[in-house]
Amino acid sequence: MPAHRPRQVVIVIYPGVQSLDLTGPLEVFAAAQRLIEHERPADPGYAITVASAAGEPLRSSSGLTITPDCALAEVGEDLDTLIVAGGAGRSVLREEDAILAWLRERSPSTRRTASVCTGAFLLAGAGLLDGRRASTHWAHAAALQRRYPRVLVEADPIYLRDGPIWTSAGVTAGMDLALAMVEEDVDRDLALMIARHLVLFLRRPGNQSQFSATLMAQQPAREPLREIQRLILEDIAGEHSVEALAARAHMSPRHLARTFRAETGVTPARYVERVRLEAARRRLEESGEPVGAVALACGFGTAETMRRVFLRVLDVGPAEYRRRFHSRTTTRRPK
Secondary structure (H helix, E strand, O other): OOOOOOEEEEEEOOOOEOHHHHHHHHHHHHHHHHHHHHHOOOOOOEEEEEEEOOOOOEEOOOOOEEOOOEEHHHOOOOOOEEEEOOEHHHHHOOOOOHHHHHHHHHHHHOOEEEEOHHHHHHHHHOOOOOOOEEOOOHHHHHHHHHHOOOOEEOOOEOEEEEOOEEEEOOOOHHHHHHHHHHHHHOOHHHHHHHHHHOOOOOOOOOOOEOOOHHHHOOOOOOHHHHHHHHHHHHOOOOOOOHHHHHHHHOOOHHHHHHHHHHHHOOOHHHHHHHHHHHHHHHHHHHOOOOHHHHHHHOOOOOHHHHHHHHHHHHOOOHHHHHHHHOOOOOOOOOO
């Protein structure tokens, strides 16, 4: 693509689309264009088009009426980025549908193709995910795998990139995906500026779990177990071995471990680890504390212990995580 021509971004929608799957990425690219005009005038920027099969107004799953810019047949040839939104309407689309045929035709000549949430079903229906790793909303991951067994579905990540194909989890994850694209196209600083302008609390790495530590565990039915969760969240660096937690809950360690996992889906040790990991991530993103101090404050004890957990769960060490996601508006202190 000539350097002076903007990157052509097309977002594909259809009746029953999830409106946030459209407007989330749309707002990111629109914000990027505004900032590029003021901060990076030499960058070609973006031209964003919303397209549907016929180009006529349609209703989203929430009842919002959306008027596309054009029909799919009117989309130009110089297509840089193709994004398919998700939504309940995807369930009525079949392999012979015009949208799927258009995706099969246009994706191979496009620099990158992406889906938001259940838009992955359309990419899979067009055969674009065969043999590739893909993510979608956790609630639909099993259905995607059953319907398209040749797709390597991963239910956990916020977004995944496999070659030129990008897929993301539900709703707001589409904004994380779009921010990652802007960072790839322009630079990290611009992506962080967009995140701040859109009041996004943080930019999440693609391999981060779709669940925060406090959400990934269900609320236990038993009050002693709910109290245990509260104690962990209120004193992250405290002594939270199974034995110590069992004593506070007036249970045997074996009984606590069994009931905690049965009611939350995770072991006490894994819950503690994820709570500490989330706390450490936020400190690395928001503060200039030395890595060793973060490890101590978050209950890991040593920087090496925290590093091993980061590598196992996020595939990146604490220092590199900070380099990627730390806000440069925060005053740093030496590590």
